[in-house]
Amino acid sequence: MTKYIIKRILGLIPTLIGITLISFFVIHLAPGKPTDIQTSMNPKVSYEAKERLEKLYGLDKPLHVQYVEWVKRFAQFDFGRSYLDDRPVSEKIAERIPITILINFSAILLTLAIGIPLGITSAVRRGKLPDKLTTIFVFIGFSTPEFWLALLLMNLFCINLGWLPVSGIVSLDFESFNILGKILDMARHLVLPIAISTFGGLAIISRYMRTEMIGVMTQDYIRTARAKGLDEKTVIYKHALKNALLPIITIMGLSVPALIGGSVIFESIFAIPGMGRLFYESVMARDYPVIMGVLSIGAILTLLGNFLADIAYSYADPRISLPARQAEVATEEVES
Amino acid sequence: MNVLEVKNLKVYFNAPGQIVKAVDDVSFNIEKGKVFGIVGESGSGKTLTALSILKLISPPGNIAGGSVIFNPSAGSGSNGRDLLKLNEESLRGVRGSKISIVFQEPASSFNPVFTIGEQIVETIISHQGVDGGKAKDIALEYLNRVHIHEAKRIFYDYPHQLSGGTKQRAMIAMALVNSPELIILDEPTTALDVTIQAQILDLLKEIIEKERLSILFISHDFGIVSRMCDSIAVMHKGRIVEAGITKDILSRPNEPYTISLLESVKALL
Amino acid sequence: MKELIRNKMALLALIFILAMLILAMLAPLLTRYDPTSTDPGSVLTAPSKEHIFGTDRLGRDIFSRIAYGARISLAIGFIAVGIASIIGLLIGAIAGYYGGPIDYALMRFVDIMLCFPTIFLILAVISILEPSITNIMVIIGATGWMGIARLVRAQILTLKERDFIAAAKVMGAKDSRIILKHLIPNAIAPILVSATLGIGGAILTESALSFLGIGVQPPTPSWGNILMDGRSTLGVAWWLTVFPGLFILFTVLSYNILGEALRDTSEPRLKE
Numbered sequence: 001m002t003k004y005i006i007k008r009i010l011g012l013i014p015t016l017i018g019i020t021l022i023s024f025f026v027i028h029l030a031p032g033k034p035t036d037i038q039t040s041m042n043p044k045v046s047y048e049a050k051e052r053l054e055k056l057y058g059l060d061k062p063l064h065v066q067y068v069e070w071v072k073r074f075a076q077f078d079f080g081r082s083y084l085d086d087r088p089v090s091e092k093i094a095e096r097i098p099i100t101i102l103i104n105f106s107a108i109l110l111t112l113a114i115g116i117p118l119g120i121t122s123a124v125r126r127g128k129l130p131d132k133l134t135t136i137f138v139f140i141g142f143s144t145p146e147f148w149l150a151l152l153l154m155n156l157f158c159i160n161l162g163w164l165p166v167s168g169i170v171s172l173d174f175e176s177f178n179i180l181g182k183i184l185d186m187a188r189h190l191v192l193p194i195a196i197s198t199f200g201g202l203a204i205i206s207r208y209m210r211t212e213m214i215g216v217m218t219q220d221y222i223r224t225a226r227a228k229g230l231d232e233k234t235v236i237y238k239h240a241l242k243n244a245l246l247p248i249i250t251i252m253g254l255s256v257p258a259l260i261g262g263s264v265i266f267e268s269i270f271a272i273p274g275m276g277r278l279f280y281e282s283v284m285a286r287d288y289p290v291i292m293g294v295l296s297i298g299a300i301l302t303l304l305g306n307f308l309a310d311i312a313y314s315y316a317d318p319r320i321s322l323p324a325r326q327a328e329v330a331t332e333e334v335e336s
Numbered sequence: 337m338n339v340l341e342v343k344n345l346k347v348y349f350n351a352p353g354q355i356v357k358a359v360d361d362v363s364f365n366i367e368k369g370k371v372f373g374i375v376g377e378s379g380s381g382k383t384l385t386a387l388s389i390l391k392l393i394s395p396p397g398n399i400a401g402g403s404v405i406f407n408p409s410a411g412s413g414s415n416g417r418d419l420l421k422l423n424e425e426s427l428r429g430v431r432g433s434k435i436s437i438v439f440q441e442p443a444s445s446f447n448p449v450f451t452i453g454e455q456i457v458e459t460i461i462s463h464q465g466v467d468g469g470k471a472k473d474i475a476l477e478y479l480n481r482v483h484i485h486e487a488k489r490i491f492y493d494y495p496h497q498l499s500g501g502t503k504q505r506a507m508i509a510m511a512l513v514n515s516p517e518l519i520i521l522d523e524p525t526t527a528l529d530v531t532i533q534a535q536i537l538d539l540l541k542e543i544i545e546k547e548r549l550s551i552l553f554i555s556h557d558f559g560i561v562s563r564m565c566d567s568i569a570v571m572h573k574g575r576i577v578e579a580g581i582t583k584d585i586l587s588r589p590n591e592p593y594t595i596s597l598l599e600s601v602k603a604l605l
Numbered sequence: 606m607k608e609l610i611r612n613k614m615a616l617l618a619l620i621f622i623l624a625m626l627i628l629a630m631l632a633p634l635l636t637r638y639d640p641t642s643t644d645p646g647s648v649l650t651a652p653s654k655e656h657i658f659g660t661d662r663l664g665r666d667i668f669s670r671i672a673y674g675a676r677i678s679l680a681i682g683f684i685a686v687g688i689a690s691i692i693g694l695l696i697g698a699i700a701g702y703y704g705g706p707i708d709y710a711l712m713r714f715v716d717i718m719l720c721f722p723t724i725f726l727i728l729a730v731i732s733i734l735e736p737s738i739t740n741i742m743v744i745i746g747a748t749g750w751m752g753i754a755r756l757v758r759a760q761i762l763t764l765k766e767r768d769f770i771a772a773a774k775v776m777g778a779k780d781s782r783i784i785l786k787h788l789i790p791n792a793i794a795p796i797l798v799s800a801t802l803g804i805g806g807a808i809l810t811e812s813a814l815s816f817l818g819i820g821v822q823p824p825t826p827s828w829g830n831i832l833m834d835g836r837s838t839l840g841v842a843w844w845l846t847v848f849p850g851l852f853i854l855f856t857v858l859s860y861n862i863l864g865e866a867l868r869d870t871s872e873p874r875l876k877e
Contacts, residue, residue, distance in 0.1 A: 014713055015713065015716055015717055015720065018713060018714065018716075018717035019717055019720055019721075021717075022717060022718070022721070026726070026729050026730060026733075027729065027732075027733060029733075139858060139861055139862065139865075140854070140858065142805075142857075142858075142861050143805060143809075143854055143855075143857040143858035143861050144854055144857075145809050145812055145813060145816075145832075145850065145853050145854070145857075146813070147812075147813055147816050147817075147832070148812075148832060148846070148850035148853065148854070151832070151835060151836060151839060151846050151850075152846065152847075152850070154839060155839050155840060155843065155846065159839060159840035160840070218394075219444065220439065220441060220444035220445045221444060221445055221446055221447040221448070223392055223394075223439070223445075224439060224445045224446070224447075225447070226392060226431070227390055227392055227431055227432060227436070227437045227439075228431060228432035228436075228458070228459040228462070228510070229427075229428040229429065229430070229431035229432035229433055229459070229462060229463060230428070230432075230458070230459070230462060231428060239447050239450075242447075242449045242450075243447070243448070243449055246449075257719070257720065257721065257722040257723070258722065258723075260722045260725070261722030261723055261724035261725060262724075264722075264724050264725070264728070264817075265724075265813060265816075265817070268817060269836070279725060279728065280728065280817065282732075283728045283729070283731065283732040283819065284818075284819075286732055286733075288732070291728075291729055291732055292729075294725070295721065295725055295726075295729050298721060298722050298725050299717075299720040299721045300720075302719075302720045302721070302722070303720055306720075317449070318448070318449060318494040318496070319448055319494070319496045322494060322496075322497060323497075
């Protein structure tokens with residue numbers, strides 16, 4: 001088992017290298033130098049000043065040298081300093097990541113909690129009303145622009161009904177609350193972002209769950225379970241479900257990039273100080289060190305998510321965690 | 337005395353624009369303590385017939401008519417009743433307990449994410465109401481009875497870790513644990529290697545003699561059926577073409593289909 | 606084909622798609638106002654007989670903007686998907702056909718690309734380029750080909766084993782000829798499904814970008830940037846938010862329904 005894990009980790013290395021390559025070259029393939037924006041805006045900046053700036057950021061060196069230096073610092077999570085406020089990029093990211101992870105993690109939990117039962121019901125009552133309704137819901141879920149949904153919900157809950165706050169993660173008088181009040185206040189602020197994030201994933205998970213359950217229900221071992229006289233509930237929730245859930249683990253891993261990407265939108269709309277919003281702001285401001293840093297971190301989080309899903313799957317599926325006993329097979333047959 | 341009487345069984349399939357009569361008015365009786373065989377090519381409807389007895393037909397197929405009377409002479413519980421008309425709960429009481437079935441493919445018939453032991457214990461607890469410990473003892477006893485080497489270890493193994501022969505033995509054990517009156521064996525050796533086939537058939541013969549069970553044996557192999565069964569029914573395209581005592585059918589086959597089937601096996605017999 | 610027509614939902618979807626195409630192409634004929642002409646006198650008016658979808662902050666007619674916006678949004682959708690399909694087709698076909706180290710390298714490349722949230726990649730590239738319509742089309746296409754590449758590769762791998770490829774090889778056909786004449790035509794079906802579903806995705810992406818201000822730049826209307834105004838007039842002018850969003854929703858929905866219907870007809874699996 002550990003051999004498997006180590007093999008997997010080693011396999012990540014080429015991908016990691018690839019991530020650094022793309023993060024780096026996506027920015028540096030642009031015409032001109034990243035500092036042009038800062039300097040060309042201001043005609044009073046002399047040629048010497050421009051040169052000094054470029055030297056400071058190491059932009060006067062050839063591209064591949066720049067890349068190697070960047071990778072070296074990357075390994076220490078040093079992404080340089082922001083062009084905007086000269087703070088270390090890693091610091092800026094570190095203070096924004098927790099909230100993004102909190103929202104997305106909650107969204108994942110909610111998605112599973114709602115999506116799995118929805119998918120099971122759809123599969124068990126295939127073709128009937130619950131299934132038809134869920135299918136409609138799923139299709140609409142796939143087709144709705146998340147930001148539009150955010151606007152509509154904002155309009156309804158924040159402006160019309162006034163139940164939820166419009167933006168931020170805490171109210172102005174946050175400090176005056178006790179612990180419970182603080183938690184509740186934060187929760188109220190996060191309801192809509194989490195809901196929006198869940199909505200997209202819900203459609204996918206319930207759809208996959210339905211497909212998996214339907215596929216599993218046609219398997220021979222389900223027939224065996226029924227032939228043993230087990231009641232339908234046991235057949236579905238014990239025998240079928242455990243098998244159908246396995247691929248869902250993999251799917252959760254694959255949905256990480258979509259979740260992180262979605263953060264850009266709803267964090268901007270709800271003014272949440274998270275990583276997505278940081279990315280958006282740095283794109284608008286052409287703050288390249290931050291852009292490259294967040295880009296890389298985003299990719300690494302995905303890699304991590306996939307890796308964890310992979311490991312979880314191999315633990316959950318006995319066919320992978322326990323190999324067949326080849327040697328004993330021969331002796332068994334002979335001795336009996 | 338009969339343990340099972342099948343009368344006018346019909347299993348139809350709904351295909352777009354037509355109805356396929358996979359089992360078309362089939363009737364036969366299984367005597368208590370005897371081995372009754374149904375032999376036929378694939379597609380003859382023999383497996384569907386077997387599945388219908390426990391109402392294990394799934395859509396698009398459906399049992400369109402007929403009756404399956406269990407223990408016609410006795411009168412209580414599910415005895416003397418038409419299995420096809422039983423309610424869900426009573427039917428579940430019969431499945432895996434009074435009548436059990438061993439399927440063709442041991443590899444896919446076991447749930448891959450549960451151990452062999454878990455799956456056998458499950459049916460013991462479900463029908464006998466004993467606790468986990470006692471159920472495990474019963475399971476191990478039967479695993480030994482089917483000559484599984486190192487039953488204690490196999491109990492904790494997952495299906496994919498075992499060979500085909502061992503899996504099928506485990507399947508047979510699982511079919512025996514609740515002391516059924518009738519066991520249906522649907523091509524129990526077809527998916528196994530030839531050498532293993534012989535071993536499993538010997539095991540089955542031993543069990544038949546020891547346990548005095550009634551057996552319904554389904555196969556496409558005339559050779560196997562004639563070796564194992566007291567009486568045979570020959571099925572072709574959903575109907576029983578000929579039926580009778582094995583010796584008689586073998587020595588004096590009447591129907592042309594039976595004759596051609598025998599011809600193809602003559603060399604092996 | 607017959608089954609496609611029998612599927613009522615797919616038919617409805619197709620009709621809606623055609624309607625949107627007609628709206629886009631015949632926009633000048635179907636609208637009364639110029640989409641960019643402002644009218645300070647009728648700022649933020651609710652839907653009325655003069656302006657059936659109301660007006661925005663600068664007094665521009667929303668219906669006109671949606672109609673002309675359809676041109677932009679649909680065009681971006683089609684071309685972006687076209688670009689993605691071509692890239693995906695080439696990469697998938699080459700990887701699948703040649704196998705070995707080429708396949709390994711290309712598939713690792715796909716894996717790496719898939720590690721990046723698409724929006725991140727698009728935003729990063731836009732940060733160094735101008736957000737022109739052409740650039741947007743290319744960027745969306747250049748970041749969305751991975752799924753198609755994998756599909757094509759899978760198809761090619763299964764087809765490679767088939768006899769007619771061996772026959773063509775024996776007859777001395779060049780690799781490129783084999784790829785073009787035999788493998789690609791057979792791989793078309795899943796690509797078509799992927800592309801149809803992809804158009805919906807591309808429209809969603811473009812509208813998100815325009816909404817964030819880095820897509821189609823005003824005054825050129827696109828369904829996304831009309832919603833940008835909707836954001837600032839929330840609670841005051843619901844028509845700015847509701848109508849463009851509905852158009853996006855139903856258009857993407859139609860492509861999704863159509864795509865799923867195509868998938869059902871091309872893949873003979875268990876009827877659901």
